Amino acid sequence: MRKQNMKWIVPCAAALFTIGASMTSFAAQGWTEENNSWVYYDNDGDQITDSWRKSGDNWFYLDSDGQMVTSSLIESDDNYYYVNSVGAMVSNEWREITVDDSDDEDGQDTFWYYFGSNGRAYKAGNSGKTSFKSIKIANGEVHDYAFDSEGKMLYGWVNEDSTRVTGDDAWKEGLYYLGDSTDGAKTSGAWKLLEVVDDDNTKDNFDGTYWFYFGPNGKKLKDTTKTINGKKYRFDENGAAESEWYEKASVASASNPNQYYNLPEQSWLAKGWFKTIPSENVDQEAYENGDEYWFYANNNGDLITSQIKSINGLRYGFNEKGEMLHGLYKLTFDSNRKIDSYDEIETEDEFPTADDTASVYYFGNSPKEGVMATGKTTIDLDGENYTFNFRKSGSNKGAGYNGIYDDSIYIQGRMLKADKDEKYKVVEFDGKEYLVSTSGKLAKNKSNIKDGDDKYYKTNSDGTIKESGYDKLK
DSSP: OOOOOOOOOOOOOOOSSOHHHHOOOOSSSEEEEETTEEEEEOTTSOBOOSEEEEETTEEEEEOTTSOBOOSEEEEETTEEEEEOTTSBBOOSEEEEEEOTTOOOTTOOOEEEEEEOTTSOBOOOOTTSSOOOEEEEOTTSOEEEEOBOTTSOBOOSEEOTTSOEEOSTTHHHHOOEEOOSTTTOOOOOSEEEEEEOOOTTOOOTTOOSEEEEEEOTTSOBOOSEEEEETTEEEEEOTTSOBOOSEEEOOOOTTOSOOEEEOOOTTTOOOOOEEEEEOOOTTTOHHHHHHTOOEEEEEOTTSOBOOSEEEEETTEEEEEOTTSOBOOEEEEEEEOTTSOEEEEEEOOSGGGOOOTTOSSEEEEEOSSSSTTBBOOEEEEEEETTEEEEEEEOOSSTTTTOBOOEEETTEEEETTEEOOOOTTTSEEEEEETTEEEEEETTSBBOOSOEEEEOTTOOEEEEOTTSBEEEEESSOOO
16 A cells, blocks of 8 residues: 655746736726726726636736725635636636634634636536546646635545545545545555554454545545455445455355454455464454464455365465364364364373374474374373374375284274383284283294293284283293
């Protein structure tokens, strides 16, 4: 977003003539100087009042006393004109004029007027609707300006009826934004960061400003979404760009109505990865604790939820809130392979049994945070290292092996093995007793091997125990 710097045209110099050089005094008709003021007599010798008279190429105004007016705003035939310091009507020119009886709500008593080629001040049309005039300024740029029914340049927030909107709710009620009292140029096809009063905004990062976008016609966008420079934005019912979490209206079948529009200085709809604190509607506990999570949104800005998703060749898990899973989890799935339940495993006591309906998955840190593991993986859990093995292919890719695989026994992915001091360990699995080593391998066709307690074992070709005892076996 870019804030435009506006410049005003410098009022032109006074007309390059003097009243004495441009007017000729006649005895009973035309211009004459009386009591240090210029007056005008008609053919009958009557002094002209409340009327315009010309001298050379310039027009001059005579007031109710018949005296020529200087440096003043003139109302004549429901139009407004300005005469300069020598009394000449100005044209094609900006003028900043003091209005003594101003009723401006901001206390403004000076206003800008623009006087066209015929000397008339631009003013609001008869339709009652805000209309704009294109005017070139000193640097050659052309901008659009609006004026009220008396010719005063409008500024700030303006509604559809060619009227300024003031007060704390001006940003809500206004439709156009025309800069401050020294600017007045219509904002169109551009962003504007504006100060607002919004007591309903309780966000920690609210700094009293909102971003607004004004379309080519100068009207602010409101209660809509708009793609601008390739990024999608959402504008609320008052025109303020949404930032952070937004709950969109959705059909009953939608899994998650929440979208994220980045921080206020960006405000565009998040696509792809982003990390933030969930809103109260997304995850109340995380919101209250200030816990950040990674989320992933598709090209429509919708969060990926309740699934294992392949992103750039790597697989990640997401819960129903859209939060990326990170750690060791027991997962169950529905018939559409949507994650139905997820329980994090944080201690050995939480390891599932072989007949548990859940499958174990690990979303670790390699090669990136949250990536689903496959194959053999060492996992530190509650200060202890455990070896897991996860499927590398198939519809249940990533699920821990459950059974005998590659000469080792796995319970929901966790390898069963003897401790270093045990040397060998008896493991009961599927109603049979097996002997496993410290590497987790089945001890097959072994005779008189001893464990850490000097107990002897003899095993079959499948690793099941054939004999055991504390005396050496024959």
